[in-house]
Amino acid sequence: ETGVTQTPRHLVMGMTNKKSLKCEQHLGHNAMYWYKQSAKKPLELMFVYSLEERVENNSVPSRFSPECPNSSHLFLHLHTLQPEDSALYLCASSQVVGTGNTIYFGEGSWLTVV
Amino acid sequence: GESVGLHLPTLSVQEGDNSIINCAYSNSASDYFIWYKQESGKGPQFIIDIRSNMDKRQGQRVTVLLNKTVKHLSLQIAATQPGDSAVYFCAENGVILTGGGNKLTFGTGTQLKVEL
Numbered sequence: 001e002t003g004v005t006q007t008p009r010h011l012v013m014g015m016t017n018k019k020s021l022k023c024e025q026h027l028g029h030n031a032m033y034w035y036k037q038s039a040k041k042p043l044e045l046m047f048v049y050s051l052e053e054r055v056e057n058n059s060v061p062s063r064f065s066p067e068c069p070n071s072s073h074l075f076l077h078l079h080t081l082q083p084e085d086s087a088l089y090l091c092a093s094s095q096v097v098g099t100g101n102t103i104y105f106g107e108g109s110w111l112t113v114v
Numbered sequence: 115g116e117s118v119g120l121h122l123p124t125l126s127v128q129e130g131d132n133s134i135i136n137c138a139y140s141n142s143a144s145d146y147f148i149w150y151k152q153e154s155g156k157g158p159q160f161i162i163d164i165r166s167n168m169d170k171r172q173g174q175r176v177t178v179l180l181n182k183t184v185k186h187l188s189l190q191i192a193a194t195q196p197g198d199s200a201v202y203f204c205a206e207n208g209v210i211l212t213g214g215g216n217k218l219t220f221g222t223g224t225q226l227k228v229e230l
Contacts, residue, residue: 002157031216042220043158043203055212090157094216101216102148103207105157 003027004106006091012112013081021076021109023091032074033103034066035090043090049074050096081113126227133191135224137204142185149178149189150203152223158203161189191226199228 004025013019025032034046048056049068063085065077074091088110094103127133139147145166150158162173164180164187171178177190187204201223207216 002159004157006157040222042222043218045217048217056217101207102160102163103216103218104160105150107157 002104002106004091004093004104006089006106006109008109009107010110010112012114013078014114015081015083017081018077018079020078021089021091021111023074023076023106025072025074025091025093025104025106027093027104029093029095029104030071031094031096031101032068032071033092033094034064034074034076035092035105037088037090037108047076078111081111083113086112123222124225124227126229127194128229129194129196131194133189133194133198133226135189135191135202135226137187137189137221139185139187139204139206141206142182144185144206146207147178147180147187148205148207148218149176150205151198151200152203153200161202163207194226194228196228196230199226201225 007022011019031050033048036044036046045058046060047054047066052068052071063080067075067077088108090108091106092103095101125135148163149161151161152158162171162176162178164171164178166182169180175192179188189202191198203220203223205218205220207218
């Protein structure tokens with residue numbers, strides 16, 4: 001149990017589908033993140049929310065749409081994805097204040113686009 | 115650009131031996147580093163961190179060494195066990211985003227294989 005819970009753990013979707021990934025953190029943090037992990041590539045930062053405001057959008061295509069309704073929940077809405085979007089999507093959280101605040105990850109959502 | 119990288123993609127050790135996983139970074143301004151362990155099918159798990167004002171930090175069976183002169187970081191695992199088999203990432207965490215939050219930079223990781 002990492003304190004960061006992601007659902008679903010596995011998702012298969014067609015290119016015309018609309019789905020969402022959900023993340024909930026139980027650590028009392030106030031920053032949340034979405035990362036993408038593809039085979040043989042470093043983790044890629046997608047989005048950062050700090051105090052429920054988006055502070056980073058790392059050149060992510062608009063077919064990925066994040067939502068942070070409160071400091072404990074984060075969503076990633078998916079629509080008209082491409083097969084190359086298949087990857088492990090990791091949610092993470094941390095405290096906002098100060099450098100060196102450790103980022104804690106969830107177990108990830110495995111996404112397959114067919 | 116700046117990068118954080120690992121020297122070897124795979125490291126094989128015998129059970130009971132000590133493991134050393136290395137990491138090089140290029141940003142001399144980096145002041146905080148984290149080691150993560152990622153088991154198959156799971157998310158990265160925090161192991162240990164170190165700040166640039168330290169050169170060594172110890173945890174349970176793990177030690178991180180930081181050499182700022184050569185911009186090198188290492189993770190030492192004592193008495194390696196089968197459960198230590200995983201991919202290990204070092205990450206540099208020195209960027210504070212406008213509005214808050216941290217921006218980790220990861221390398222591709224080292225696969226540690228423990229042989230019985």
